[in-house]
């Protein structure tokens with residue numbers, strides 16, 4: 414089992430480029446857990462992922478903080494959810510995530526608030542803000558598929 418992988422993302426553009434590179438590798442059933450404080454860059458990373466999954470370039474990938482879940486068409490559908498505003502686990506049912514795991518790549522911000530809202534095998538991406546205003550990403554794969562994804566990602570573009 415591969416250990417965690419730490420990557421620097423000094424700018425929002427670098428963050429999106431990393432997301433795009435990962436997005437190109439994604440298939441239906443892949444789950445990304447975006448972790449880290451408000452303003453860390455979780456949505457920014459998913460905007461890059463959307464490019465990588467082939468979301469049409471003109472399409473705005475907004476923060477789903479209010480909509481809670483958005484779906485974007487592409488080579489593989491991308492379902493983007495945010496659990497920040499969910500207060501009660503019963504609200505999770507309304508998101509319709511359950512069927513998304515079979516047919517889409519799913520990126521979930523704040524999955525650490527309700528870890529059982531997704532299958533246990535996932536790629537955790539924890540984003541930390543560095544003192545110079547940049548970011549560090551720590552990728553922690555859980556399960557064989559996420560470990561393989563991480564290994565390909567680590568090799569570079």
Ligand SMILES: Nc1ncnc2c1ncn2[C@@H]1O[C@H](COP(=O)(O)OP(=O)(O)O)[C@@H](O)[C@H]1O
Nearest residue numbers: 422423424425428451452453454455456457548
């Ligand atoms: N790697 C980075 N370095 C510097 N600023 C970043 C980086 N990634 C994102 N940002 C900026 O951080 C702010 C918050 O990003 P956002 O993706 O909305 O965070 P979150 O979804 O984690 O709350 C945005 O202004 C974004 O441009």
Ligand SMILES: [Mg+2]
Nearest residue numbers: 455456476522
């Ligand atoms: Mg966000």
